[in-house]
Amino acid sequence: MGNQCTGVDDFQGQQFAPNISVQDEVFVEGRVPIVGQNPSRFNDDDMITVYQSNNNKLNYGRNSLGQGYMTAMKYNLKDNISIQASSHTLMNQQNAALMITIKSNDILLINQRGQECVRQGVDLVCLIDHSGSMQGEKIKLVRKTLKQMLTFLQPCDRLCLIMFDCKVYRLTRLMRVTQENVQKFRVAISSLQARGGTDIGNGMKMALSILKHRKYKNPVSAIFLLSDGVDEGAEERVRDDLIQYNIRDSFTIKTFGFGRDCCPKIMSEIAHYKEGQFYFVPNLTNIDECFAEALGGLVSVVANHVQLSVQPMHSNKVQIKKAYGDKWTYDSWKGVFTLYQPHLLSGVRKDYIFEVADYKTSGKQEIRVLLQADPVEGGDKVTIEQIIELQNSDLSNEVLPNYYRVKGAECFEQARIYAEQGQYQASQQILNNINTEIKLQNFNDPNLQVVQTDLEMASNFCYPGQFENEGRHHMHQLHIVHMYQKSRGVQINQNQQGQVISLDCQYQNNLQKQYKDQTRQTKQNDPNYWNDC
Known part of the structure; x- marks a missing residue:
C-alpha cells in the first residue's frame, strides 16, 4: 500500500522493450502485452474519426478542433444554455x-425531437493500480469493470x-475502440x-505524458485513476507535473478509491486539481456502476x-462578500x-451561491454574468x-x-478537519448544528433532504475507529459532491431511524x-456477470 518505489523516471519503463513499433506490438492471451514504452514516442496514438455532415462518411486524420471537427453536432450553446439570478434575504443577518x-x-431530449446529435469522441486514459494489496477480489472486479466499460465505448473513442x-507500464497505446482493438483491450485487461x-x-506522470504527446485529439479527454493504496506525497508530485x-x-481527472485502505486525501486532491470527482467505493461490487456514471x-x-464570471454592475449597491467553493478567483x-x-x-x-450585503436601496440591483466556452x-x-x-423570480x-446546501458542504470539510485532530465531539457538534438549523427552516426540498441524511451519516462516523475506517473517506467526497453538485456514484446510507436510502441519483x-x-x-440479468474476470 505504501510507496516503496524509487526514481522519478520509472514511468519510462525502459526494461520493457521501449522502442517496440506499432507493427511489432504483441497481444497474446495470458501474457502482458508487448507495447512501446518510450515516452518520446507517445505520439503513436490512432488517428481519430471525423464525422462529415455533408456526405455522411467517416474520414480520418483530423488533428485539431479548428477544422470543423464533427460539425454534425447540433447542440448550439446559445440556444441550449440559460442563465438566471435570484436572491433571498438571510434570516437574522444583514446579508x-x-x-x-x-x-x-x-x-x-434534443435527439427525441428528431435532431441529429452525434456523440463526440472521448480520449480516455485509465490508470490502474495492480499493487499487491489489489490481490483477490479487488483485481477481479477491476478487470470486469474495465471489460464492461468497453461496451459503452464506440469506434470514435480512444482508450489507453x-x-x-x-x-509503470503502458498496456496499450491510445487506440480507437474498434471491434478489432476490443480484443486487444480484453487481452490487456x-x-x-x-x-x-x-x-x-x-503513474499519473505517464498518463499526463500520453495526453501531452498524442498526435491527434478527440474533443473530450479524461484520466481515470483507480487505486486502493497510499503513495505519500503523490498529490504534490501530481500538482507539480500538471504545472x-x-x-x-x-481534460478532467476522476479518481476511484477502493475500500478503506485508499487515501481519500490523495485521491480527492488529485481529482480536484482538474475539477474532477473522487468516487469512494466501499462496496467493490459497485465499482462498475461508478465507472459507468463517470463515463x-x-x-x-x-x-x-x-469560464463563468460574476460582477456587480453598481458596487455601491451590490457588494459580494463571499463566494462558496474554493475554485473561485477574485479580481479586486x-x-x-x-x-x-x-x-x-x-x-x-x-x-x-454568494453572500451579498443586503442593501435596501430604491435603485436597481444588477449583476453581470458572463459565460464563455x-x-x-x-x-x-x-x-x-x-x-x-x-428581484423575485421563479427560483427565489x-x-x-x-x-444551506453549500453551508452543509462547508461543514463536512470543517468537521473532517476536527476529527482528524481527534476532536470528535467538536466535529459532531458542527454537523448536528447545521442539520438542526436546516430542519428549523422546514424546507420541502428533496436535494436538501439528501444533504441532511448525509450530515446524519457523517456525524455517526465521527468516533474513534469509525472515522479512520470510512468516515474521512465519505467526508472528503461529500464536501465536493454537495459544494459543486457533482454525481456521487453509488452509495447506500442509513439514517438515524434505520431506514436504508439509496442516494445514487x-x-x-x-x-x-x-x-x-x-x-x-x-x-x-446475467448470473455469470462476475465470472468474466
Missing part, C-alpha cells in the same frame, strides 16, 4: 444569498490502459495481476474551457469573481452575457435551500443515469 443558476438542455505498482507497491505519482506539462487541452458524464460534454480591481471548469455537461443545473464540436468561442436585475424559493444527468442503470440491469 442576502445570491444564486446564479446555469442550465444546459438535455442532449437526449496503464498499470502501475512500483513501476486479463493480464492484470496484483503485485508490488503503489506509485500513483509516476510542468502545462497541457492546454481541456456517462464524459460522453455528455457539450463545452470545453468553460475589477470586482469580478471567476470560475473555470474544463467541461460543461448537457442536461445539468449548477447553482452557484468552446463548443465541443469545434468552432469559435461562444460568449453568453446577461445583465440580471436582482430555491435560493435558501441551495444556500443526486446531481446525475440522464446519460449518467442511463449508463449506470444499463450496467445495473446487465448484472441483474
Whole structure:
C-alpha cells in the first residue's frame, strides 16, 4: 500500500522493450502485452474519426478542433444554455444569498425531437493500480469493470490502459475502440495481476505524458485513476507535473478509491486539481456502476474551457462578500469573481451561491454574468452575457435551500478537519448544528433532504475507529459532491431511524443515469456477470 518505489523516471519503463513499433506490438492471451514504452514516442496514438455532415462518411486524420471537427453536432450553446439570478434575504443577518443558476438542455431530449446529435469522441486514459494489496477480489472486479466499460465505448473513442505498482507500464497505446482493438483491450485487461507497491505519482506522470504527446485529439479527454493504496506525497508530485506539462487541452481527472485502505486525501486532491470527482467505493461490487456514471458524464460534454464570471454592475449597491467553493478567483480591481471548469455537461443545473450585503436601496440591483466556452464540436468561442436585475423570480424559493446546501458542504470539510485532530465531539457538534438549523427552516426540498441524511451519516462516523475506517473517506467526497453538485456514484446510507436510502441519483444527468442503470440491469440479468474476470 505504501510507496516503496524509487526514481522519478520509472514511468519510462525502459526494461520493457521501449522502442517496440506499432507493427511489432504483441497481444497474446495470458501474457502482458508487448507495447512501446518510450515516452518520446507517445505520439503513436490512432488517428481519430471525423464525422462529415455533408456526405455522411467517416474520414480520418483530423488533428485539431479548428477544422470543423464533427460539425454534425447540433447542440448550439446559445440556444441550449440559460442563465438566471435570484436572491433571498438571510434570516437574522444583514446579508442576502445570491444564486446564479446555469442550465444546459438535455442532449437526449434534443435527439427525441428528431435532431441529429452525434456523440463526440472521448480520449480516455485509465490508470490502474495492480499493487499487491489489489490481490483477490479487488483485481477481479477491476478487470470486469474495465471489460464492461468497453461496451459503452464506440469506434470514435480512444482508450489507453496503464498499470502501475512500483513501476509503470503502458498496456496499450491510445487506440480507437474498434471491434478489432476490443480484443486487444480484453487481452490487456486479463493480464492484470496484483503485485508490488503503489506509485500513483509516476503513474499519473505517464498518463499526463500520453495526453501531452498524442498526435491527434478527440474533443473530450479524461484520466481515470483507480487505486486502493497510499503513495505519500503523490498529490504534490501530481500538482507539480500538471504545472510542468502545462497541457492546454481541456481534460478532467476522476479518481476511484477502493475500500478503506485508499487515501481519500490523495485521491480527492488529485481529482480536484482538474475539477474532477473522487468516487469512494466501499462496496467493490459497485465499482462498475461508478465507472459507468463517470463515463456517462464524459460522453455528455457539450463545452470545453468553460469560464463563468460574476460582477456587480453598481458596487455601491451590490457588494459580494463571499463566494462558496474554493475554485473561485477574485479580481479586486475589477470586482469580478471567476470560475473555470474544463467541461460543461448537457442536461445539468449548477447553482452557484454568494453572500451579498443586503442593501435596501430604491435603485436597481444588477449583476453581470458572463459565460464563455468552446463548443465541443469545434468552432469559435461562444460568449453568453446577461445583465440580471436582482428581484423575485421563479427560483427565489430555491435560493435558501441551495444556500444551506453549500453551508452543509462547508461543514463536512470543517468537521473532517476536527476529527482528524481527534476532536470528535467538536466535529459532531458542527454537523448536528447545521442539520438542526436546516430542519428549523422546514424546507420541502428533496436535494436538501439528501444533504441532511448525509450530515446524519457523517456525524455517526465521527468516533474513534469509525472515522479512520470510512468516515474521512465519505467526508472528503461529500464536501465536493454537495459544494459543486457533482454525481456521487453509488452509495447506500442509513439514517438515524434505520431506514436504508439509496442516494445514487443526486446531481446525475440522464446519460449518467442511463449508463449506470444499463450496467445495473446487465448484472441483474446475467448470473455469470462476475465470472468474466
